[in-house]
Amino acid sequence: MNSLDFVYTGRASRVVFGDGALTHLEREVLALDARRALVICSPEQRETGQDIAARLGARCAGLFDRAVMHVPVELAREALGVARNLEADCAVVVGGGSAIGLGKAIALESDLPILAIPTTYSGSEMTPIYGITDAGLKRTGTDVRVLPKTVIYDPALSASLPVALSVTSGINAIAHAAEGLYARDRNPVTSLMAEEGIRAMAEALRGIVANPADVTARSTGLYGSWLCGTVLGTVGMALHHKLCHTLGGSFDLPHSPTHTVILQHALAYNRNAAPEAMQRIARALGATDAAVGMYEFGKAIGAPLSLKEIGMREDDLERAAEIASANPYWNPQPVDGARIRSLLQDAFDGVPPRMWDV
Numbered sequence: 001m002n003s004l005d006f007v008y009t010g011r012a013s014r015v016v017f018g019d020g021a022l023t024h025l026e027r028e029v030l031a032l033d034a035r036r037a038l039v040i041c042s043p044e045q046r047e048t049g050q051d052i053a054a055r056l057g058a059r060c061a062g063l064f065d066r067a068v069m070h071v072p073v074e075l076a077r078e079a080l081g082v083a084r085n086l087e088a089d090c091a092v093v094v095g096g097g098s099a100i101g102l103g104k105a106i107a108l109e110s111d112l113p114i115l116a117i118p119t120t121y122s123g124s125e126m127t128p129i130y131g132i133t134d135a136g137l138k139r140t141g142t143d144v145r146v147l148p149k150t151v152i153y154d155p156a157l158s159a160s161l162p163v164a165l166s167v168t169s170g171i172n173a174i175a176h177a178a179e180g181l182y183a184r185d186r187n188p189v190t191s192l193m194a195e196e197g198i199r200a201m202a203e204a205l206r207g208i209v210a211n212p213a214d215v216t217a218r219s220t221g222l223y224g225s226w227l228c229g230t231v232l233g234t235v236g237m238a239l240h241h242k243l244c245h246t247l248g249g250s251f252d253l254p255h256s257p258t259h260t261v262i263l264q265h266a267l268a269y270n271r272n273a274a275p276e277a278m279q280r281i282a283r284a285l286g287a288t289d290a291a292v293g294m295y296e297f298g299k300a301i302g303a304p305l306s307l308k309e310i311g312m313r314e315d316d317l318e319r320a321a322e323i324a325s326a327n328p329y330w331n332p333q334p335v336d337g338a339r340i341r342s343l344l345q346d347a348f349d350g351v352p353p354r355m356w357d358v
Helices: 021-031 043-059 073-085 097-110 163-181 188-210 215-234 239-251 255-273 275-285 290-300 314-326 337-349
Strands: 014-017 037-040 060-064 090-095 114-118 129-134 137-142 150-153
Touching: 014 021, 014 215, 021 043, 021 090, 021 114, 021 150, 037 043, 037 073, 037 097, 043 060, 043 090, 060 073, 073 097, 073 129, 090 097, 097 114, 097 129, 097 255, 129 239, 137 239, 150 215, 163 188, 163 215, 163 239, 163 255, 163 275, 163 290, 188 215, 188 275, 239 255, 239 314, 239 337, 255 275, 255 290, 255 337, 275 290, 314 337
Parallel strands: 014 150, 037 060, 037 090, 090 114, 114 150
Antiparallel strands: 129 137
8 A cells, every 4th residue: 555645534532531530520521511421331340330420420310230242232222221211311431342332332323422431451432333242143333423422541440450351451452453554444644553552552561460550551551542442443454353253242252352362363364465564563562573472472461372261162163264254354365264264273272373375
């Protein structure tokens, strides 16, 4: 792609970033011209959700604390019914991709504005991308109605995120930026964000593993997730995300750990077809090879390395390869079913990424 021949579409959202930024919550709800906010979180974030509801006081219409991974369509319909019954005029979503995903599912059917308060590094808050799972298949799409209008990043809220979850959430964010570097519609602006996002997130994760209470590392992590999420919301994704959507939606694997295990193998698959992107990823990681560097980085910070250890059954690999290959996303390296099956076997076994023939 000629770097001087591109289209860049900016996404309109307001970002409030900084230690203590949560103190501006009521101001930001009022700025949305909203008066009755439905607070949404997962069961694991119930205490944080209750704190958010208390901060809103009379402006809180209610708390829905049952968000789960991959947004089952039945749960989305139930949450939408609750929002309507409570006459909510906005959704304040606190947590990671599960809670934000549920908020997006509500917005898709109701035009309810979302104010997102991320506590992980998923980056979902910066995208107009939604995903809903129905009958074992995850359907994804893009709609500007689901893009949060306002995002509050407060490092204090991520300080209690366990190290293991921080690692997988952070590598999930890196995956967004990595695929953005070889996206078909990439451009110089998103590529700058992607490389800086990978660099910042890698630095943050090293710091968090060394000292989970390091406020600077936590802040750098949210900064990196903001950049990586912006890339995800601006350009298309490729093979890595298709594989993760398949494994999560059809086999119920945990979202961020799946991204963590698959990324190095997807990079290896695309290595020869996207050399410039691989150079930038390697540089951001301080490595000589993007795929190997990602594998070694994950190993060094204690990330899961195999699908086997996160709950995948070896008997399901064949079916997963068939689903992922049947209707593939655009990818710089053509998607070949037999190669995808081999890739998934490598990921299942947790072996270092292979050197593929051209």
